Amino acid sequence: MKRYIKYLPKLASPLLFVIYCFAYFFPRNQKIWVFGSGVGLNFSDNAKYLFLYCSKHKEIDSVWITRNKDLVNRLRSYGLNSYYKFSFMGIWICLRSKVYIYDSRTGSINHWLSSGAIKINLWHGSPLKTIDRDIKVKHNAFYIGNHTWGYKRFLVRMLMPQWFVVADLMIATSDKVKGYFSSAFGSKKIEVTGYPRNDIIIDNSLYLKYMSFEKKIIDSLKTNKSILYVPTFRDGDRYDRETPIDWDKLNKMMKENDCTFLIKLHRHDYSVVLKKKYSNIIVLDNESDMYPLFSKIDLLITDYSSIYFDFLLTNKPVLFYAYDKEKYITKHRSMYDNYDDVTPGFKVYNYEQLHSKIYQFFTSPLTLKDSETDYEKVKNLYNKYSDSKSASRAFDFIKSNL
Numbered sequence: 025m026k027r028y029i030k031y032l033p034k035l036a037s038p039l040l041f042v043i044y045c046f047a048y049f050f051p052r053n054q055k056i057w058v059f060g061s062g063v064g065l066n067f068s069d070n071a072k073y074l075f076l077y078c079s080k081h082k083e084i085d086s087v088w089i090t091r092n093k094d095l096v097n098r099l100r101s102y103g104l105n106s107y108y109k110f111s112f113m114g115i116w117i118c119l120r121s122k123v124y125i126y127d128s129r130t131g132s133i134n135h136w137l138s139s140g141a142i143k144i145n146l147w148h149g150s151p152l153k154t155i156d157r158d159i160k161v162k163h164n165a166f167y168i169g170n171h172t173w174g175y176k177r178f179l180v181r182m183l184m185p186q187w188f189v190v191a192d193l194m195i196a197t198s199d200k201v202k203g204y205f206s207s208a209f210g211s212k213k214i215e216v217t218g219y220p221r222n223d224i225i226i227d228n229s230l231y232l233k234y235m236s237f238e239k240k241i242i243d244s245l246k247t248n249k250s251i252l253y254v255p256t257f258r259d260g261d262r263y264d265r266e267t268p269i270d271w272d273k274l275n276k277m278m279k280e281n282d283c284t285f286l287i288k289l290h291r292h293d294y295s296v297v298l299k300k301k302y303s304n305i306i307v308l309d310n311e312s313d314m315y316p317l318f319s320k321i322d323l324l325i326t327d328y329s330s331i332y333f334d335f336l337l338t339n340k341p342v343l344f345y346a347y348d349k350e351k352y353i354t355k356h357r358s359m360y361d362n363y364d365d366v367t368p369g370f371k372v373y374n375y376e377q378l379h380s381k382i383y384q385f386f387t388s389p390l391t392l393k394d395s396e397t398d399y400e401k402v403k404n405l406y407n408k409y410s411d412s413k414s415a416s417r418a419f420d421f422i423k424s425n426l
Contacts, residue, residue, distance in 0.1 A: 040136050048140040052122035054426055056085045059125045060132035062148075064091040064109060067099065068313045070127040070146035070195075073220035076231045077415035079104055087117050089133045102234050109134055123426070135186040144422055145191035145209065146220070149330035150201045150406045152366065153256075153357035156187075156208040160358055193425055195219070195418050197333070198408045204360055215421040218407070218414030221315050225337045227412040228319045238316040245320055247304065248282040251382070252314065252321045255345075256329040257290040258356050268347055268375050271298060271305065277379065278304035281386045286321075288314055290329070323385050323392070325378075328352060328359075332367070336403035337410055341385065341392035342369035345378050366406075368399040 057078060061071040067088065078086040088099055088106040099106035107114035118137040126132040127146040159166045169180040169188055181188055194214040196202040202214045224230050255267065278285050287307045298307060308314075314331070324335045325343045332342045344367050346352075353359060364371070370392060372378045385392055393399055403410075409417075 044136050044139045047137045050119050054122040056121040057123040058087050058121040060089045069148050070220045129186040131186040143191045144193045150333040151204050152330045158208045217417035218409035220415035223412040247284045249322045250284045251323045252286045253325045254288050275302040333406040344371045368397040368402045
């Protein structure tokens with residue numbers, strides 16, 4: 025239970041629970057929709073793209089709530105509505121809003137002011153690994169909060185109540201994913217709309233005026249090819265694990281083949297710490313939104329991150345670097361499906377194999393799609409739609425259920 029000690033200050037303020045109860049009775053406006061993403065610091069993911077879509081509909085007052093003051097200023101410079109979470113107006117808007125839209129937890133916006141609002145969880149990925157109620161690892165907080173009884177369950181739910189909120193509405197990318205979400209989250213109304221963030225994969229001209237931050241990254245890619253490496257985080261050893269990659273050797277290969285190797289870590293992952301600066305290896309900061317970059321990425325490398333389900337829409341190759349596969353499945357998360365059945369790309373388990381496959385990518389890139397797992401079958405199984413209208417469908421679904 026040591027991992028939960030940092031949340032103890034929340035218990036020192038019973039006022040929060042009083043506020044939560046008070047918020048339930050506060051009169052709310054159905055035309056005010058508040059949005060937030062992740063831990064409330066970034067402008068990214070499904071909430072970002074649905075917010076941008078909704079901002080064009082003037083009958084809705086769409087507002088982005090964040091703990092990042094610099095982000096507030098950036099969004100306002102675009103002509104978008106945004107408030108600092110702890111400002112008077114941020115608190116007032118959260119109390120007045122009838123619609124909370126987020127892609128992680130209610131804490132992305134303001135959990136303690138969300139009582140009485142309609143909660144819409146867009147989530148942030150099609151699940152490969154088990155999530156929430158479906159997690160069966162006994163030391164995991166979600167398992168403790170959902171499947172045990174006693175003081176541990178009480179503490180977990182008291183310290184992290186936003187983790188156990190059942191959303192009124194959810195969206196999914198396919199019927200298969202909808203079934204997993206129903207089991208994991210318990211939401212009764214889930215609609216297959218596709219993910220709003222995937223619209224920009226299909227049409228990268230969308231929302232260009234709001235992409236100045238991402239455009240700087242795209243413009244910095246001066247090489248002929250680009251590779252994106254996106255590992256997922258591990259629940260228990262996020263500080264004690266180092267990704268087995270020979271960075272000197274990798275950078276040499278990138279330089280020789282006129283390629284940039286981009287790294288995007290999960291916000292809870294600390295497995296890549298470069299000891300020095302490399303000419304052809306870039307670690308993207310946590311604020312970076314990867315989806316506008318997909319048009320410039322030639323190869324995706326991941327392990328168990330569900331980002332590859334979205335990347336399949338590009339029809340470009342994916343390489344799976346699962347160097348700790350057995351440990352991950354037994355210690356951290358089980359999988360909804362057999363890993364090999366739903367990962368359409370070659371699997372490598374050590375750096376030598378990874379190096380070899382990247383070299384193969386430079387010499388004959390299309391052969392990286394010639395794995396035993398059917399690329400198109402998996403793409404269609406997890407993505408019902410391959411157009412740029414997911415945000416539109418999500419918007420219509422929400423409006424019809426208010």
